[in-house]
Amino acid sequence: MYGGEVAEIHDDLNSSRGKDYGSEAEYVTEVIRRHRPGAASLLDVGCGAGGHLEHFARLFDRVEGLELSADMLTAARPKLPGVPLHLGDMRDFALEGRFDAVVSLFGSVGHTRDEDELRGTLECFARHLTPGGVVLVEPWWFLERFIDGYVSGDVVETGRRTIARLSHTVGTGDAASAMDVHFLVADREHGVRHFSERYEHKLFRRDEYESAFAAAGFEVSYVEDVQGGRGIFVGVVRGEQP
Missing domain, CATH: 3.40.50.150 (Vaccinia Virus protein VP39)
Structure with a gap:
């Protein structure tokens, strides 16, 4: 995390x-x-x-x-x-x-x-x-406003890099959620790389x-x-x- x-x-x-x-x-x-x-x-x-x-x-x-x-x-x-x-x-x-x-x-x-x-x-x-x-x-x-299965996506230019971010958030039971986030980062020095993280929250x-x-x-x-x-x-x- x-x-x-x-x-x-x-x-x-x-x-x-x-x-x-x-x-x-x-x-x-x-x-x-x-x-x-x-x-x-x-x-x-x-x-x-x-x-x-x-x-x-x-x-x-x-x-x-x-x-x-x-x-x-x-x-x-x-x-x-x-x-x-x-x-x-x-x-x-x-x-x-x-x-x-x-x-x-x-x-x-x-x-x-x-x-x-x-x-x-x-x-x-x-x-x-x-x-x-x-x-x-x-x-x-x-909890009363949570959207199960919510998907978000962006592609942005930061000046140094181009970054794509995609996330998917689901309920995991016991009033909690898990968000899986995937990143693609492209820059002149390193080319394109991919990594991901998972964030867990209580609702x-x-x-x-x-x-x-x-x-x-x-x-x-x-x-x-x-x-x-x-x-x-x-x-x-x-x-x-x-």
Whole structure:
């Protein structure tokens, strides 16, 4: 999952498919400061290759990133000189200091395997927030909106490469999904190469997310039809965290 070949092309591919990392980072920042005026520090959990974080670094005085894939962090570091990037699991990590905001984008939280893990992940986020801090989470697709057998395909030019991406997503039972993604990458130096990856996600219902936020100590709201249609959850931590 999220190996070196994907890390190398990840942000270029998504930008070429229409993802505007800069505008999304500005929107997320606006939402955070609507709930926490003057928010100056941010932790990006599941920061990937740094597509959002390099923009957050312009918008906050202090930013850090956490990512499970070492290959993604290798791709992120050249974009983020001087920014602390931590190899770690969102379900159980412990960093020094706290942040005014914790964000988790791109549906990364869908990699938790059940409601207990989801709640534990959000509790971990809460422990890294200052009093009154804000968490902003882009969920994976809700169970009630999931399309079994969904197929997606793109061919893009990134300037250095031509990339074809094809995916097929199916339900796997027990409210989970598996996405098989195949890539063809062509460039002058290496010719054409093919590789594939499989991504597994838990399909939580919206109310299950909301219950997990509440159990983790957040006042939560949901904003529909942003971040590519998956929406965002915005939670404000209640009181002091241990």
